[in-house]
Amino acid sequence: MTVERVSAPTPAAFVDAANAAFRNGAVLSVQARCEVEYNGRTSGYLGDGDRLLVAKPDGTFLVHQPTGHKPVNWMPGGGTVEARTSQGDAVLLARRSNPTERVETRLHEVYGVTRFDAEDGATYEESGTEAEMHEYIEANPDALEAGLRIVEHERETKYGFIDFYAVDGDGTPVVIEVKRIQATLNHFDQLKRYVDRYAETNDDVRGMLVAPSASERVTRALRDNGLEFVALAEFGLDAKGATEAKLTDF
Amino acid sequence: MFKAIVSADTLQETLDSVSVLVDECKIHLDDDTLSIRAVDPASVGMVDLDLAATAFESYEADGGLIGVNLSRLEDIAGMADAGQLIQLELDEETRKLHIQIDGLEYTLALIDPDSIRQEPDIPDLDLPAHVAIEGRDIDRAVTAADMVSDHIALGVDTGDDLFYVNAEGDTDDVHLELAPDQLIDLDAGDAHSLFSLDYLKDMNKAIPTTAEVELELGDEFPIKLHFDIADAQGHVTYMLAPRIQSN
Numbered sequence: 001m002t003v004e005r006v007s008a009p010t011p012a013a014f015v016d017a018a019n020a021a022f023r024n025g026a027v028l029s030v031q032a033r034c035e036v037e038y039n040g041r042t043s044g045y046l047g048d049g050d051r052l053l054v055a056k057p058d059g060t061f062l063v064h065q066p067t068g069h070k071p072v073n074w075m076p077g078g079g080t081v082e083a084r085t086s087q088g089d090a091v092l093l094a095r096r097s098n099p100t101e102r103v104e105t106r107l108h109e110v111y112g113v114t115r116f117d118a119e120d121g122a123t124y125e126e127s128g129t130e131a132e133m134h135e136y137i138e139a140n141p142d143a144l145e146a147g148l149r150i151v152e153h154e155r156e157t158k159y160g161f162i163d164f165y166a167v168d169g170d171g172t173p174v175v176i177e178v179k180r181i182q183a184t185l186n187h188f189d190q191l192k193r194y195v196d197r198y199a200e201t202n203d204d205v206r207g208m209l210v211a212p213s214a215s216e217r218v219t220r221a222l223r224d225n226g227l228e229f230v231a232l233a234e235f236g237l238d239a240k241g242a243t244e245a246k247l248t249d250f
Numbered sequence: 251m252f253k254a255i256v257s258a259d260t261l262q263e264t265l266d267s268v269s270v271l272v273d274e275c276k277i278h279l280d281d282d283t284l285s286i287r288a289v290d291p292a293s294v295g296m297v298d299l300d301l302a303a304t305a306f307e308s309y310e311a312d313g314g315l316i317g318v319n320l321s322r323l324e325d326i327a328g329m330a331d332a333g334q335l336i337q338l339e340l341d342e343e344t345r346k347l348h349i350q351i352d353g354l355e356y357t358l359a360l361i362d363p364d365s366i367r368q369e370p371d372i373p374d375l376d377l378p379a380h381v382a383i384e385g386r387d388i389d390r391a392v393t394a395a396d397m398v399s400d401h402i403a404l405g406v407d408t409g410d411d412l413f414y415v416n417a418e419g420d421t422d423d424v425h426l427e428l429a430p431d432q433l434i435d436l437d438a439g440d441a442h443s444l445f446s447l448d449y450l451k452d453m454n455k456a457i458p459t460t461a462e463v464e465l466e467l468g469d470e471f472p473i474k475l476h477f478d479i480a481d482a483q484g485h486v487t488y489m490l491a492p493r494i495q496s497n
Contacts, residue, residue: 041359042322099362181494184470215470244446245491246293250373250472 004115011090014110018055018083018092025057027116030092033109036063036073040101046072053092053105055081061094061103073103130180133235137164137178137210144210144230148174162194163210173198174206180235181245183214188221195227252279252314252340255307258330258351260480263458264301265327267479267486269320270452271295276363277318279311279340289370295449296370296489305483307335316340316347317361323347326356372489377466377474378439379406381413383428385461385477391415391426392454396447398422401493404467405442413465417447434462441467443492453488470494 006017014030021028030053036046051072052064058077065072075081079096090110095102134153141148147169155165164176175198177191187209195207207227212235214222222229264284268275271290278285282303289296303309330336330351337350347358395402398419405414407427413436415426430436457463457477466474475488 041361042319099365182470186471244292244294245472245494247289247296247370247373247472247489247491248293249491250375 002117005112007112009110009113011085011088011107011110014090014107014113015083015085017113017115018090021115022055022057022081022083024117027057027118028055029053029114029116030055030107031111031113032107033111034063034105034107037104037106038073038102039104041099044073048108050111051105055092055094059094059096061092063103063105073105075101075103130178133178133180133210133232134163136232136235137176141166143232144176144208145169145174157194157197160190160194168206172204172206173202174208176208176210179209179211179249181211181249183209183211183218183229185218185221186250187211188218188225188227191222191227192225251342252311252316252338254309254311254338255335256305256309256338257307258327258334258336259332260301260305260484261327261336262324263456263479264299264484265320265324267299267456268297269324270456271297272367273321274317274319274361274366276366276369277316279314279316281311281313284309284311287369287372289367290449291367293370294446294491295453296372298372298487298489299484301480301484305480314340314342315363316345317363317366318347318358319361322358326351326358329354329356373472375466375468375471375474377441377468377471379441379465379467380435380437380439381406381433381465381467382435383413383433383463383465384459385457385463386459387428387432388457388463388475389454389459392447392450394424394426396451398424400447401444402447402450403442403444404465404473406436406438406440406467408438408440411436411438439467440469441471443467443470443473444494445473445490445492449490453490456486 018028033048033050035048038044054062059079059081060077061075061081062071063073075094075096079094081094083092090107092105138150138153141150148166150164150166152165155162162175163178166174166176168174175194179187191207191209195205198205208230209222210230210232212233213231214229219229268286268288272288275286275288284301286299326349334352339348341348345360347360349356349358395417399417403416407414411430413428413433417424461477464476470492472489472491478485
């Protein structure tokens with residue numbers, strides 16, 4: 001069975017169920033009245049109250065109060081969680097060694113415990129990242145121009161990494177710079193530097209800036225310098241028609 | 251080795267200007283300067299702070315690096331009255347910071363600097379517009395904008411030689427224009443960028459109202475805000491990434 005639930009177990013039954021779950025790599029969630037003590041980089045104490053405790057097979061341990069999105073105490077993955085009885089109570093002890101930290105949860109009353117033999121192979125992918133645009137372009141160079149062929153992804157040059165080095169249908173080299181936000185004049189400058197570098201040894205080099213969008217000013221600057229702009233609008237902008245830039249975009 | 255005595259006001263001012271962005275930070279303890287550089291988890295806001303040894307009553311350091319939990323250190327600093335002195339001493343052996351305030355001793359466990367988010371590289375930007383403005387005018391603009399919107403546009407009108415602030419809400423708008431005679435200085439250049447008020451509000455909290463704040467602005471570029479703290483013995487630079495608008 002994927003999910004097994006025990007209501008109001010005795011401390012001994014709880015400890016058996018919890019340790020069996022840890023042994024078998026299951027996710028354990030516990031609804032209990034408990035107190036929590038933390039010792040490590042600092043120390044802290046949380047008095048008696050109803051909490052949701054979650055222990056994951058990677059050693060992650062979370063103590064949730066009935067409100068708030070953040071756990072009030074937690075231990076990141078990499079450590080161990082074990083259950084034992086002490087002075088008549090069930091105790092969950094999560095600890096790790098670097099830095100030395102421990103979260104000890106004394107369960108005065110266990111209302112319920114759920115063991116979940118979960119399987120999940122997926123990873124979260126944030127949409128609209130530059131890496132995602134790169135992947136898309138690598139798989140669909142035709143989206144930029146029919147007949148375009150990618151020669152190299154992230155080619156290193158004296159002036160930094162060129163996102164893509166490609167050749168067009170006529171065999172002319174194309175230097176491609178990709179941006180996840182609306183193209184700025186800074187991005188234009190960057191592309192121009194790369195293209196100038198290639199033009200030193202090759203007369204017929206094209207430069208292409210790829211971004212969700214570009215302002216008039218940027219498209220004009222590109223055009224005046226013999227460079228091109230390709231919009232990949234599907235990677236742009238939230239519902240408000242704007243996107244939060246990061247300092248690393250500049 | 252690190253041993254220093256500092257006034258509570260100076261320490262609080264220093265910690266406040268960093269804690270508006272991050273919960274934990276690395277502190278560099280060089281022989282003539284204490285410095286902190288940190289970026290918020292979303293990489294939208296950054297702080298770069300220097301506090302000269304002369305800002306302290308006494309200061310001895312030899313290039314150490316410590317990691318601290320800022321809210322904890324702020325709480326301790328908050329135990330001191332204004333003007334009271336706080337004594338700080340690093341125990342290299344136990345990696346703890348001993349803090350003394352008039353007989354009160356607090357031992358603060360430090361955080362392994364390697365477990366703290368990496369310090370940011372400061373983007374090298376040549377921003378066209380420079381504005382020198384009083385801290386209270388920033389406070390006025392941010393407070394008013396916050397009443398109507400969660401974003402604020404800052405820009406320079408090169409034609410009319412003006413620094414302006416715009417906030418557009420669903421129903422109400424806020425607009426503020428400052429001419430050169432209302433500013434400390436204006437070096438006009440094309441600039442218009444939209445910023446998240448959440449961040450700017452937090453940064454504004456750390457800017458003294460009497461401070462002279464230097465702004466560097468561009469067209470859909472990050473803004474830089476420079477100001478002094480601790481009687482000009484300390485210097486803070488904030489950098490904030492813009493929100494990029496579609497056409």
